[in-house]
Amino acid sequence: MLRRNLPTASIALLSMILLTAGAGFRRLGKDLKFTRNHGILAVQVTNADDYPGKGWGIVLDLDPNSGQIVSADATLAPPLGMFGFYVEDGQNHLVGAFADLNDNQQYEKGEPAWFHSDAEGNPTPLPIDPATGKGRTSGTLSKDTVIPARLTSAVKEYRNGRAIDEIITGQGIKIALGDLADLNDPKFSAIRGQEGLWEPASFPVSSGIGIYFLEPYDPGRVPVLFVYGMSGSPQDWQPFFKSLDRKRYQPWFYYYPTGRRLDEAADALNNGVKALHAKYRFDQLDVVAHSMGGLVSRSFITKNVLRDGNPYITKFVTISTPWGGHEAAAMGVKRSPKVVPSWYDMQNGSDFQRDLFEKRLRGKVDHYLLFGYGGEKSMILPSSNDGTVSVASQLWPDVQNDVVQVAGFNSDHVGILSNPAVLDLVERILDQEESPASIPPGSKEKSKGLFSGFR
Incomplete structure (x- = not known):
């Protein structure tokens, strides 16, 4: 458990962190204000890639009294048809999509289209759930879609x-699913990673989110999601991408803002993986996660495998994950001028942490836990740590009860990724x-186990 009374040294260190992160907190403040004043409309058009040309997702803010459009926005819909918009508070937003067959940037009669509609087929506003700040819907493009004359006129x-243009x-949210990535692209740099921490709301607009491939999908190789x-x-x-046997495996990676609430990040990942599976029908997907990514991944896997009943994830590797929370997260929530949303979930004893272990993965998914212990003395962390996360958190009892193997390495939190x-x-x-987990105790196979303790 975390100590209630912080030692003077820890308070001094936190004060130094707050001073040096001043610009980050200013950016965070603007981002949190934006979040409070906007909701998210999330859409999936399931057959968007059935038609040639560009697909457009649109949102219209319609005045219910005058029938006039107050504001509008549009974004290119990716091949798998997932897109979203930030919208100001209100319940009058129509969402739709169309296939721009002649590439003239406007809908024309006969082009495949779709609108979120009521039971009679009339376009109707997509409501935003006040509890989550989100509205979700899905549909399919059709040449038979009839858009009312009053709407086309408006x-x-x-x-x-x-x-x-x-x-x-x-304010359109860019969602990539299977897009090819160039790791030298500045959007994938460490600087953008910092932006994802301090500006989790604006990150999806400026940088996009989603699951990227490093090469075109190959049905003959197993995808590994990082x-x-x-x-x-x-x-x-990078070290993993270089060492991975590309004849057997194809690397994918999840691109997301790490400052957002972890359950939201897990939900988005699950939706993306299920959309990719609907397209490619892969039989197996292995997951490898580092640090907080392990928390996001376990939540995603719990939803995907245990709740949704999908059978394709059977291997899960985590590296240096703070399963028991992080001391600095609790300090940040208590003492920072602005709180990064993911810090709430990173606290020891958070609702997210409690929910994470309500159901066991073992028997469905083999979880391999790798941890580091090569850190130096810290004013915040216990003496046994990897420089960022305590060993006690990495080896939290709840997770140890649900893994098939554990291995420790004399590496720090970042260096372990190139060990x-x-x-x-x-x-x-x-x-x-x-x-x-399927090998009987005492068998020769068991004794040959991959793990041999500390390294």
């Missing part, structure tokens, strides 16, 4: 001859065909 009046407000931790970036996984022994072990875990 759109024409609002556009007044303007192209879509001229009315876009920039999930980074707090303030991390895809570039953290050759770790890279080798993860590769052998992925190659292992038989679950350690």
